[in-house]
Amino acid sequence: MHTSASLPQSHRPDHCALDSHRECVSLLPRVCELLAASGSCLPDDTSLEKLLDWFTQLSQNGTSLHENFPCLLEFISTVTHNTASDPAVICFMIKLTGVMASTVEGFQILQERLTVDEVFKVQRWQGAGLWEDPSVRSGWIHGLRNMMQHPGALSFFIQSEMMGHLFLLQTDSSLFVASSANQLLAHILLFYQPESPLTDIVMSTCDYLKQSLLPKEQKQLQQSARLLRLITQILSQAGAPLWDKVSEAVSGPLKDLVTTENSQLTVPLMEVILAANWYVNKIQVLHKCYQAVLKWTSVCTDLSWMSYQLRQDLLRVVQKRVCDLRWEVRDSTVEFLGQQAALAPSSSIPSQSLLLLDECSTLPLLREALQDQENYVRASAVSKLQEFFQLGSWVTDIVTKLLSILCEDTEGFSRRAVVQYFISWFSSSSSSPSLLMSSIPSILSHGSSDLDWEVKVHTLELATLLMDSTLAGHLTQPWHPYAAISQPTYNFSSQNSETNVEDSLSKLIEQGVISTLFSGFYDCDRPVGLKACQLLISLQETLKKSECTVKCSLPSWGWGQEIRALMGNLNGSDLVNVQEVLRCLNLEQRLCVLSQSSDHVQNSPLSLLQDILTARDVHSHAGTAEGQEIIVDCY
Structure with missing residues (x-):
């Protein structure tokens, strides 16, 4: 058993951390055995990414993984030779092999055992029919990326003729x-x-x-x-x-x-x-220059004296920097464009009197930044476009581009920014522009099925605003955002109350709000499930004094299958009564489960290992009480 003696001096843990390290060493063999089991998978495979992050951090800090955790070598060998393993586990194993082989010593150990040859041999996975799974291909790429940190890895890559793949x-x-x-x-x-x-x-x-x-x-x-x-x-x-x-x-x-x-x-x-x-000065210098310009602009009450030529000179500088090679320069420039646009309040004063660059100069640059190769820049551009909600024909084109980002962008930062854009637009509008409302179903549909949990949470925030708007004027009590159930409940007047309820509920179904809530309720990410559960409880409270007959359609996948199983025989119908579904969901008990987290005990890699073991044990016992599944939590 290795302790702090195996760690570099600068990374030796204190006594508390050392105890946690020992416990991790003792738990890890059980976790490896569980993951290596034939056909085994976890209810939440994001825990594998968190576990990989931990191993990566240890390796980067100088910890020898094969010495401190010898069970990892056996785990890699077992999964490599077990083609019945879950693709998510295979993906994790390949990435882990890359992390262990990222050091010269680790690479040599794995090469002596022929491990790197077996793990990265594409023909092995093709022959087993696993190469068709994108997660396995992705694991192969990321595993190589992790490993390619020294000349030995390059030689292996060339000799193995991997370039064609x-x-x-x-x-x-x-x-x-x-x-x-x-x-x-x-x-x-x-x-x-x-x-x-x-x-x-x-x-x-x-x-x-x-x-x-x-x-x-x-x-x-x-x-x-x-x-x-x-x-x-x-x-x-x-x-x-x-x-x-x-x-x-x-x-x-x-x-x-x-x-x-x-x-x-x-x-x-x-x-x-x-x-x-093109080349550019130091990024810090450029950023400070932008901040100085903004500060100067903010204290000037009238910029109309500034000549056309000076404005054009500034525009040329900004146009050059927004296309710079370094993404940090482009990002700083996009931030500057948005910040200087925000300095002008909505008024009848001509923008050239308040701004160095008007919207005709700024908007084209921000629109182009939506297609930047760096996701941070794209996200900044989306965020800064929030200053231009009321610009007529420009908005139509921008909304089209944003919906495309939400559907196609491979990075979470950009997609999160898109949903936040629509949240901000909806919140800032006294009325509901037709373009915004016609985009809502698409936003909710794509946002609720996104791979990024933060995108899904932001989508539920938009759903909250839509519920508040649709059910406006029917709050039963004031609510506080930090209450135990931080959502309002609503009430309808007795006059035409049934009609009010059904009309409002039908509108929420048409917008896609109800399907977003049900999708979130069955989501594997705890923050998403928790927020959706809270919103469904609010909706249930609204409907409890009426017998609502409004129905929504069930998709043939995901949450639709879950609800079909829950409701029993639907006589082949794709329609289900919303109020009946809410009664069957056991929302209060689900809320209690989702509100629990291992964080109150310990927020650490040890907590993660314990969660994985507990979740797998419960998942494998058919006798577990309904609603009492363990949620594998983020650390």
Whole structure:
């Protein structure tokens, strides 16, 4: 049993942390055994990501994983040879192998055991029929990305002839897999430059880009856009030899792309051109300059004296910086554009008297930033567009772009910002613009089924506003946001009360609010389930004094299947009475379960390991009382 003696001096734990470390060491073999069991999976597979984060942090801090946790080697071997394992567990195992092989010593240990050869052999997973699962392909990519931190890993990658598989994954049917494959290729080229073994990879990459960059049909435009962003990343960070080879290889295809004049590729094309030509001062200096300009603008009551030429000079500077190679520069510029727009209150005063740059200058730049290659910049652009809700025809185009981000963007930051944009718009409107209301069903549908739990929570916040708006004037009591059930309850006047209830409920169903609540109620992420449960309790309180006959349709998947199982025989109908469903959900008991968390005991990796074991034990016993399942909580 290894203790702090195996850790570097700067990372040795105190006595309390040491006790926790010992407990983790003692619990981990049971966790590994559980995960390696045939066909075994967890109710919440995000706990595997949290466990991987812990191992990654330990490895980065100098802890030898194979020495401190020898059971991990047996776990990797067992899962590798058990093709009946759950794909989520296989994905976790491959990523973990990459983490353990990220150090020279760890790589050598795994190579001596032939582990890296077996884990990263694509043919093994193809033969078992598991390569078709996107999570396995994603695990392979991330595992390699974790491992590629030293020359030995590069040699292994080349000798194993993995480049062909990586090229195929650049155009994978899963956007998440393709995006990760792009990042891995960029990492290999940039991290190992100018290693001599890299020459063959650079040549094959250049050949691949020549052949694949120009779209042969409309559906390949997205592939071309991804490859253009890959080229931008390489050119903006490459040294002279790599830069020369890549730029020479893509110059011909780039010229061909320019002549096609395809508007969907304009922004990535511009980024490639800028990557080859533009440089910028230190980012901190630029940020301080922006803040100084904002401060100066805020104390000036009238800027009408400022000449047209000065404004144009500023605009040119901003236009250059918003297209800079460094995402931090672009992000600071987007923040500046939004902050300076916010300085002008809604009034009849011409904007040129209050702002350095008016909306005609600012909006096009923010709209372009919505397509930035960096998710932080895209999220900032979405956030700053909240200053322009009332700009007529501009808004229609912006809403279309935002809905596209919510549906297609691979990063959670951007999608969260989109839902928050609509929350802000709805909250700030005295009336409900038709464009906003017509977008609500799409926002709720995509937001409630998002992979990111924060997006789903924000979607439920929008659903809360819609409930408040639809049921306005019927609050039974004041409510406080930090109350135990932080949602209002409503009451309808006796006059036409049944009609009021049914009309309001029908409206909520039409908007997609009710399906969002049911989807959230059955969600595997505890914060999502908790908020949805609270909202359903509020709705149940509203309906309890009436016999409402309004029905909603059930989807054939997910929460629809759960409710069908709960309600029993529906005689083949896809419709179900909302009030009857609420009665059957046992909301109060579910709220009690969801309100519990292991955090009140200990918020640590040890807590996570204990949760995994407990959740699996309960999940495997059919006799567990309904509603008493254990929620695997975030730490």
